[in-house]
Amino acid sequence: MLGLNRQDTALLIIVAVLTLLAPFILNPFPEGSGLATLNAGYPDLMQRFVIYGIFAIGFNILFGLTGYLSFGHAAFLGVGSYAAVWMFKLIGMQVIPAVLFSMAISAILALGIGYVSLRRSGIYFSILTLAFAQMCYNLAYSVLGNPNSRFNLTNGETGLQLTLDDPRILGVQRTPDGGIPVPNFFGIEMRDSYDLHLGDWVFTFSGGYYFAAAVMLIAFYIAIRIFRSPFGLMLRGVKSNQTRLYYTGINARPYTLAAFVISGTYAGLAGGLLACMDPLAGAERMQWTASGEVVLMTILGGAGTLIGPVLGAGFIKYFENIFSKINDNVLHGWFAFLPDGLEDFMVTLVHPFVGKGWHLTLGILFMLVVIFLPGGLVEGGQRILGLFRRRKAPPPGPDPEHHPKPTPHVAE
Amino acid sequence: MSNSKFTRRGVLRTGAATGAGLALPTIFTSSAAAFTNEPKGPNVVFGFNVPQTGPYAEEGLDELRAQQLAVEHINGEGDGGALNTFSSKALQGNGLLGKKVTYVTGDTQTKSDAARASAKSMIEKDGAIMINGGSSSGVAVAVQALCQEAGVIFMAGLTHANDTTGKDKRRHGFRHFFNAYMSGAALAPVLAKAYGTDRRAYHLTADYNWGWTQEASIKAATEALGWETVATVRTPLTATDFSSYLAPVLNSGADVLVLNHYGGNMVNSLTQAVQFGMRDKIVNGKQFEIVVPLYSELMAEGAGSAVQGVYGSMNWNWQLSDEGTKAFVKSFGEKYGRPPSNSAQTCYAQVILYADAVARAGSFHPCAVIEALEGFEFDGLGNGPTLYRADDHQCFKDVLVVKGKENPKNQYDILEIVEKTPVEQVWYEPDHPMFAGGELGPCNPGE
Numbered sequence: 001m002l003g004l005n006r007q008d009t010a011l012l013i014i015v016a017v018l019t020l021l022a023p024f025i026l027n028p029f030p031e032g033s034g035l036a037t038l039n040a041g042y043p044d045l046m047q048r049f050v051i052y053g054i055f056a057i058g059f060n061i062l063f064g065l066t067g068y069l070s071f072g073h074a075a076f077l078g079v080g081s082y083a084a085v086w087m088f089k090l091i092g093m094q095v096i097p098a099v100l101f102s103m104a105i106s107a108i109l110a111l112g113i114g115y116v117s118l119r120r121s122g123i124y125f126s127i128l129t130l131a132f133a134q135m136c137y138n139l140a141y142s143v144l145g146n147p148n149s150r151f152n153l154t155n156g157e158t159g160l161q162l163t164l165d166d167p168r169i170l171g172v173q174r175t176p177d178g179g180i181p182v183p184n185f186f187g188i189e190m191r192d193s194y195d196l197h198l199g200d201w202v203f204t205f206s207g208g209y210y211f212a213a214a215v216m217l218i219a220f221y222i223a224i225r226i227f228r229s230p231f232g233l234m235l236r237g238v239k240s241n242q243t244r245l246y247y248t249g250i251n252a253r254p255y256t257l258a259a260f261v262i263s264g265t266y267a268g269l270a271g272g273l274l275a276c277m278d279p280l281a282g283a284e285r286m287q288w289t290a291s292g293e294v295v296l297m298t299i300l301g302g303a304g305t306l307i308g309p310v311l312g313a314g315f316i317k318y319f320e321n322i323f324s325k326i327n328d329n330v331l332h333g334w335f336a337f338l339p340d341g342l343e344d345f346m347v348t349l350v351h352p353f354v355g356k357g358w359h360l361t362l363g364i365l366f367m368l369v370v371i372f373l374p375g376g377l378v379e380g381g382q383r384i385l386g387l388f389r390r391r392k393a394p395p396p397g398p399d400p401e402h403h404p405k406p407t408p409h410v411a412e
Numbered sequence: 413m414s415n416s417k418f419t420r421r422g423v424l425r426t427g428a429a430t431g432a433g434l435a436l437p438t439i440f441t442s443s444a445a446a447f448t449n450e451p452k453g454p455n456v457v458f459g460f461n462v463p464q465t466g467p468y469a470e471e472g473l474d475e476l477r478a479q480q481l482a483v484e485h486i487n488g489e490g491d492g493g494a495l496n497t498f499s500s501k502a503l504q505g506n507g508l509l510g511k512k513v514t515y516v517t518g519d520t521q522t523k524s525d526a527a528r529a530s531a532k533s534m535i536e537k538d539g540a541i542m543i544n545g546g547s548s549s550g551v552a553v554a555v556q557a558l559c560q561e562a563g564v565i566f567m568a569g570l571t572h573a574n575d576t577t578g579k580d581k582r583r584h585g586f587r588h589f590f591n592a593y594m595s596g597a598a599l600a601p602v603l604a605k606a607y608g609t610d611r612r613a614y615h616l617t618a619d620y621n622w623g624w625t626q627e628a629s630i631k632a633a634t635e636a637l638g639w640e641t642v643a644t645v646r647t648p649l650t651a652t653d654f655s656s657y658l659a660p661v662l663n664s665g666a667d668v669l670v671l672n673h674y675g676g677n678m679v680n681s682l683t684q685a686v687q688f689g690m691r692d693k694i695v696n697g698k699q700f701e702i703v704v705p706l707y708s709e710l711m712a713e714g715a716g717s718a719v720q721g722v723y724g725s726m727n728w729n730w731q732l733s734d735e736g737t738k739a740f741v742k743s744f745g746e747k748y749g750r751p752p753s754n755s756a757q758t759c760y761a762q763v764i765l766y767a768d769a770v771a772r773a774g775s776f777h778p779c780a781v782i783e784a785l786e787g788f789e790f791d792g793l794g795n796g797p798t799l800y801r802a803d804d805h806q807c808f809k810d811v812l813v814v815k816g817k818e819n820p821k822n823q824y825d826i827l828e829i830v831e832k833t834p835v836e837q838v839w840y841e842p843d844h845p846m847f848a849g850g851e852l853g854p855c856n857p858g859e
Contacts (some may be wrong), residue, residue, distance in 0.1 A: 158550045158580065159550065180561070320526075321533055
């Protein structure tokens with residue numbers, strides 16, 4: 001289907017079904033129960049899951065395929081956000097031009113940064129991209145963001161926001177009741193949501209989430225096609241041995257540059273979508289910690305795999321948004337069934353790992369994954385699957401000691 | 413090969429279950445909410461969004477303590493604190509409109525993005541009716557705009573930039589804390605009296621929005637009294653070593669150094685300036701002086717003996733002697749074993765003020781609450797008579813000018829109050845050039 005083989009089609013369908021049913025899957029606990037804190041099915045977080053998924057998918061096209069580790073991808077995310085907010089300010093609240101413009105701007109930026117940075121590889125490339133990203137961050141934070149200067153592109157630390165007197169030449173300047181209009185996709189407002197009450201459960205369906213999810217599925221499909229294309233094979237060639245490519249007479253630079261620009265455009269798309277969901281762009285989005293985050297997402301999920309980065313993105317965003325909100329009150333609620341002394345002991349025991357300690361928990365999990373599952377969460381999933389398969393199918397063949405390797409296909 | 417058996421009973425059963433399942437949502441969604449997060453159960457949820465990690469984590473922790481205390485007092489636990497001295501008696505210490513107040517907390521990380529994500533999760537997931545707290549103007553402006561869109565009330569915590577109630581003001585945002593303009597207006601006369609009117613000032617300014625408005629405000633206020641500004645130098649917010657910025661100060665002919673820094677920046681720059689021996693120098697025949705326009709107890713604690721004799725301004729200080737301050741400090745001290753900082757006091761007051769407005773309005777509807785807060789005059793929360801101005805949602809009250817104590821008796825006894833600048837002196841009109849532009853916009857009930 002759609003030019004994919006059976007396995008990839010199955011993967012795409014699984015991802016599509018999961019994203020479609022996310023409001024149900026992410027809200028397993030009934031409202032009002034102690035564990036409801038762990039629910040993640042509210043619009044803002046679901047939007048972040050898919051948007052950062054797009055960011056990580058794009059990053060994986062560069063890092064997973066070519067092995068070039070960019071430490072400056074947040075710059076494209078941030079630039080995409082600024083571009084989108086400017087479109088909202090100048091053109092109107094329709095999201096399509098905003099998203100397209102943010103992709104175009106970040107592609108141009110990626111072309112420039114990639115052209116310079118890709119002259120080096122390995123750690124030098126990483127440092128170059130990091131330096132460029134920090135430059136962008138500082139430009140956005142203070143140089144281009146002084147509200148008192150006449151050239152104020154980013155509004156500095158406060159972040160670029162919509163105001164009531166923006167021109168919005170193709171849209172309305174203010175809503176009938178005098179407020180700032182909301183980003184919309186042909187009338188579907190990104191903030192619109194519908195609550196479905198089923199018994200004690202509440203499931204929220206948000207317009208913004210489904211828009212972002214549709215874009216994510218398209219981005220995911222394109223990523224599969226890139227992975228399976230001759231172009232993708234060439235990128236894998238760059239990863240396994242670039243020097244050999246040069247010896248055989250192939251100039252690898254255009255391929256790596258193309259991969260860099262594609263991945264930058266993905267980041268710009270993610271940034272633009274972030275601005276669509278919440279029309280504000282802040283310089284923190286471009287900070288090096290944000291660049292590091294996408295590296296963590298990709299490695300945590302499984303670099304070079306299709307679904308891995310999306311899983312990693314979800315994992316990290318879940319910890320950032322859910323674990324950071326568990327406070328002592330919530331903990332007391334959880335352990336209320338224990339005797340008083342034991343309850344206090346358990347709360348003290350868990351306390352350092354939740355709330356402001358979410359970084360600690362995430363760090364420990366990241367270490368565990370990298371040490372025991374070098375292939376990331378995807379490898380974990382494969383191992384579990386493998387466990388079940390082995391149990392079901394007893395080892396075939398008459399001679400258990402003799403394992404002839406299958407003849408490799410020429411194409412592999 | 414199929415195993416499925418369609419029996420008559422099976423089909424009937426499945427059909428009935430499906431029908432019930434489809435009918436269920438319509439039963440439960442019949443009651444539509446009139447505004448965002450209208451509290452329906454026995455509880456009402458407040459959202460406390462404070463920095464728990466990052467450079468202002470200490471401030472955030474203290475804010476959280478005060479917010480929890482305020483919730484206790486509203487629910488009638490503890491000794492009632494400043495509710496006993498508060499001029500409005502709408503809060504009875506029995507919850508809020510018959511509901512118990514509960515709260516959720518979040519981490520702003522002092523980043524606009526993270527703060528908005530955290531506030532959004534409180535609004536969308538936990539059903540918070542009000543967001544309070546924060547320790548940065550960038551965050552305050554970002555969260556304020558979000559609350560405007562979502563239709564909940566934002567009671568700002570520590571935010572000192574003019575823009576919060578200036579060009580970035582919103583109908584749903586309220587600021588109890590004072591601002592950079594007020595700091596300048598309160599501080600300049602005291603400085604002129606202490607150091608003379610022919611001083612030459614050198615500004616080191618944290619290179620972001622708050623730093624800029626602070627610098628502009630102090631510069632305008634001191635120049636109006638005859639001071640001259642030699643230079644204004646911007647330092648990166650992430651800087652920890654200021655020696656390269658401090659070295660040129662003495663050769664510039666300046667005799668006062670103004671540090672427009674906050675938090676860790678201020679602790680480092682002030683400590684290093686003092687270590688340079690700047691305060692022992694005589695320049696232009698005058699003693700060299702250092703000024704820190706915005707003080708906080710937690711910063712002063714961090715800078716230790718370096719703050720001795722250094723002037724600055726504050727929104728409130730626990731050493732004030734009015735009844736509201738005494739009641740609040742007593743109940744905070746009994747619970748946490750330390751005096752509250754001025755950011756804690758502002759958050760405490762904001763939570764009480766919100767709850768009181770709900771009680772007076774008799775409704776959680778944001779438009780009614782906004783109406784109750786706009787133009788509200790009150791007393792007894794520690795700052796003296798205060799007005800919540802309707803034009804820009806800024807509180808007008810006395811501003812404190814403080815000085816680092818020369819002989820502190822204990823670790824909390826660091827600052828002494830030099831002057832209580834009356835509100836008339838820090839008053840400005842809503843269309844003042846530093847606050848012009850922007851408008852509040854309409855009240856937005858959401859949903």
